[in-house]
Amino acid sequence: MTTSVTTSTTLRAGDDRREANASAVLRTVLDHGPIARSRVAALTGLSASAVSRQTVDLVRLGVLYERPELAVGGTGTLGRPQLPLDLDPERLAVAGLHIGLPFTTVALLDLRGRVLRRKEFPHRGRTGPELLKALPARLPRLIDTLRGHRTVVGLGAVTGGSVDPENGLVLRHEPLEWRDVPLCALLADATGLPVRVDNHARALTLAEILFGHPAARRSMAQLFVGHVVDAALAVAGTVHVGPPSAIGGLGHLPVSGTVTDPDADSRERCHCGRRGCLSVAASDTTLFAAAAAEGVTTEPSREQLIAAVRRGDPTANRLVRNRARLLGRALALLADVVNPDLLVLTEHFTSLDPAHLDVVRAEFALHSHLDRDAGLLIAQRHGPDVLAVAAGAPVLGELYARPVQALAAPRAGHHP
Structure with a gap:
């Protein structure tokens, strides 16, 4: 469940069509980047001007950047070479929290779902209310330690059992002795970040759809x-x-x-x-x-x-x-x-x-x-990073589905 936000960009969060266009451009760059704008237009069916508008905003928001070192040919305006677009690898990141029975994994992921840094801390037998107190207390400092120079655009939190992503609740997790835990609200209050929660199997499924097997x-x-x-x-x-x-x-x-x-x-x-x-x-x-x-x-x-x-x-x-x-x-x-x-x-x-x-x-x-x-x-195929990938997937899924809303939300840290 994400905090409601407003944005002053040329794209309005309530404009579904333009949000869908921004998503189409971003997903195409994810799948095929570095890629020329003309190729983005051909693959998405959008006009060249529509692709250009979305690109301007997505570059401004820090998710895309141009690759002048890869420019070839003269297919751009007035015969100038087009500058291929790619996901910006340096400016933005998402934080992830996987809550298991023996330990919790905290991680930082880039926009391609690759784990940049991760840290595990053991629960030492803590469950129920005791664990719920420990997580929010430790999380802000851990995220700040992991993020480095990157801006964190959201926090994903996943665990097993029955999880209600719409209302941000862990409805039932038997081994952790959790029932109707308002996990989203607890973590949002602790970090100041937009938080999305989900079950870890659903989160891994989303990660596979975004970054995995066709x-x-x-x-x-x-x-x-x-x-x-x-x-x-x-x-x-x-x-x-x-x-x-x-x-x-x-x-x-x-x-x-x-x-x-x-x-x-x-x-x-x-x-x-x-x-x-x-x-x-x-x-x-x-x-x-x-x-x-x-x-x-x-x-x-x-x-x-x-x-x-x-x-x-x-x-x-x-x-x-x-x-x-x-x-x-x-x-x-x-x-x-x-x-x-x-x-x-x-x-x-x-x-x-x-x-x-x-x-x-x-x-x-x-x-x-x-x-x-x-x-x-x-x-x-994520090996030891599998829990970290699951943790970041809910935020990355929201980012690729509704990039303007996701990237206009409050963020932790500032890029140079």
Whole structure:
């Protein structure tokens, strides 16, 4: 939910047509830049004068700049070379906050969704009201430390569970013990920035649409597996927000198998009261606990399990492969129901080693009833930056959809 603003630019925030034109120009530069104005006009269907008007304002707002060193030919006014347009890499940035169970990630992203800087701080067991006090207290200084000389145009905040982006609320996050938390208002008061909140699976889906695989703009499904298990859907470049702002119940999908035995039924009870839910059978919480129980790690620990996998510990690899099999089964069912152009899995170990993604794909192919190539299933490609990318995506999505409104809002810091 973004603070209402006014603007003195030649584009008015309420002028939908011109806002749409500005968005079309900006998205074209994102996809094809550096690019000449004449090419922008050809790709968008806008007139040369319309492209020129939008360019003037977008340059003034700091999102575009001209690249004279790349100028070629004499196709501009009076035969002068056109100066290609590109996204300005130096002036603006967005801040992002991903709130997980073990730690929070704070990051700064450029306009192409690339992580410039990020910092993680552990929760040390804090949940509920205690964590809600700690986040706003630490955030302003962290953003100021990260931003350097850049102007921060907004803050994205994402987490798991049920999130209402329209009203800026975390409706339910069971592991964090949050219910109806006005996260947007809390963070806006703390930072003075426009804030947009969302579920992290939806945010990653938006990032894929903006910066990722071309098929994502047709249709895609996203499965996020961490301490919570979430999913998101998008069609024709629009991320679905179901009533009441819930992504869907894929985390409560009944699956056969556990990380210790993929052929045995899970006896672990989910917080919903049922047994065998995907969110219990395949979550990080379950995986890390199993690793500790089998002596792979001294305690339930992501870092220790990663180290064990990297050194080739056979038990660690068996547990991770078993989870990969469970995820392949769940994704097969998701694909059978939705039939998307693209499936994206965000899960740490498939990003760490492509061999684990091969296990997911093999199980997917075994269980899916569609005649689909398992190559439609890809792993999230942002590696260790994945949570930071998710955090910044809600603000970047708003910027590319309504650039004048987004860039006319109050900002943190000043560029030189």
